[in-house]
Amino acid sequence: MGFIPMAVAIVVAFAVFGWSATRRFRLLTIGAPAHRTDRIGQRISHMIQIAFLQWKMPKYKVMGPIHMLIFWGFLVLLINTLILWGRAFDVKFDLWVLGDNPLGHAYHFVKDIFTVVVLVAAGLALLNRVVLRPARLTASIEAGVILLIIITMMVADLVYSGWQMVDEGVGGFDMREPFASLLTLPLASLEKPTMDLLGTIGYWAHSVLVLIFLNLLPYGKHFHVVTSIPNVFLSNLDSPGKLPRDETIEKVLKEEDTGDGEPQFGVAQVQDFTWKDLLDMYSCTECGRCTDNCPAAKTNKPLKPKTFLTNVRGHLYERQNEFLSGQQKEKKLIPDVVDPEVVWSCTTCRACEEECPVTITYVEKFVKLRRDLVEGRGEPPAELAKALRGIETNSNPWNISRMDRAKWTEGLEVPAFDADAHEYLFFVGCASSFDDRAKRISRSFVKLLEKAGVKYGILGTDEPCCGETARRAGSESVFRMTVDANVEAFKELGVKKIVTGCPHCFNTFKNEYPELGLQFEVVHHSELLARLVAEGKLKPTEKVEQKVVYHDGCYLGRYNGVFSAPRQILHAVPGLVLAEVKASQKRGLCCGGGGARFFMEEHGERVNSLRTKQLLEASPKTIATACPYCMTMISDGLKEKDLYDDKGQVDVAEILAVSCGVGERKLLREEPTP
């Protein structure tokens, strides 16, 4: 088959690929450190599930399975490529385990099937890109060229295999390679020189195109073919609810040396991202699933996660020579590469991360960019600056006097927390302490605790802010000062178990406090209430004859996997019919209030409005939530539609309290929501 040209082609192609790939990998070393070599067993299992078994792909019902087939076919056909290269040196070459034996026959059968499967799948993918063109995909010549290369390779392989079978005396259908054998008759009907020419073209087309394909990889989105498997292996295995710490801020707070020059907080330049953040950029397949599910993108905000990532990657690649020569000029990402509005539009809902088939993360990248804006440049949006001042001054983002924190208890006997007498500290949270509507959630919840005989207490006017808003807003210093004070106070009080009705407090206590010095059991009120119902300590007997749709809050559901507890509560209420909308659980749309967005102005189409519209599609009488921020956002969505009368939107604890005979039935809506 011409071993000299093949040897030259292979050596040259691998040398050029090696050079390109080495430059790309050297570029990773400009990033900040990240530690991703722990928990090897867990990493391997994660990689098998997400990368090899492609578990995330079927979320997209048609293109997902098509990509799975192309990927698996790619693995099977990789072996065939090695065999073809070997045949340039020995026409009878077969990988020794795949020769003329049962394993070899099985392999050639599977390879033949996958050749056709990949051919069809690549054809459909091309059709999708060129004709159907869904909004999530960007028009790309590169993607089209790569798909055409794959299609040509598959056709070439079938022709070569068919030609070989003719050579072996096969003249018609043969189960060993059913599809290739279909070509034996038409090939055999040709003049021998013509048939040999076609077979040789088939051989060389496959063998050489794969080398061209290899060398295109480092220069476009298809580099993910090389990097996505390691990227999944190196994923962050910690809870997504735990944001990374900022060592520089910690040093400044402890008045330690931060080195020469001005200290750098968060990410100002591309090289301030970690090498893993940069590897994420290499690994993006540009499938657009992130943007397709992003509430900011859905409401036409400047943030489109895929575009953000590919723009930063483009900036990194453009300046590759500068970085590799160590002569990079200072260039801030904001505003030169990233519009600050992009960074502030993120609600930190994680819908993008949930969808991404190669486990790329976004929230921590946006928070690191916010840290530069807030801590480094002192440029938070004005409304956010006010909220941060409120947390520093009065330990709540509304900056209401902390002396008003326990006003929600008026008329109730709510005990002050005492570690010797109480099992739980009920951490009320800022929203349910100060917001008039959300205060009713706290009142319903303590009535249920009393009814179930749970020993609990509150901190009253001593309750602090948990710091979550400050952290998501990028003010790591306010967060750390808040946490450090809380850890001291909670330790002194002997707190062992916390229950809270706010998923934001819940997430930060559960996932962020442990590494900052305080390990305790944290439950969300929906989890505790569902348990009390299951144990028979709460008996919902009064009918609430309503159709209710439940809205999954991101920090309760997507972040912490609490999907069933709120639903169990609603299912337990007699007469209540629980409706579901399509966008629920892991695919639930954010209310728009996460990531400190609750305290910021929103212009144009509003996320809460879109979410309310989705929920109303179930024609519910009531929309149930389990988060005080979601409650306000959805209530605002109802107000916008002139559907708000203080009753259309309730917390699961409020419904349960009514059914258990301790709530206020007058709070529930009697008329259906139009």
Ligand code: SF4
């Ligand atoms: S976290 Fe949510 S808002 Fe932010 S980019 Fe991802 S999907 Fe969009």
Ligand code: SF4
């Ligand atoms: S970040 Fe993930 S979901 Fe978004 S385009 Fe890239 S690969 Fe697809």
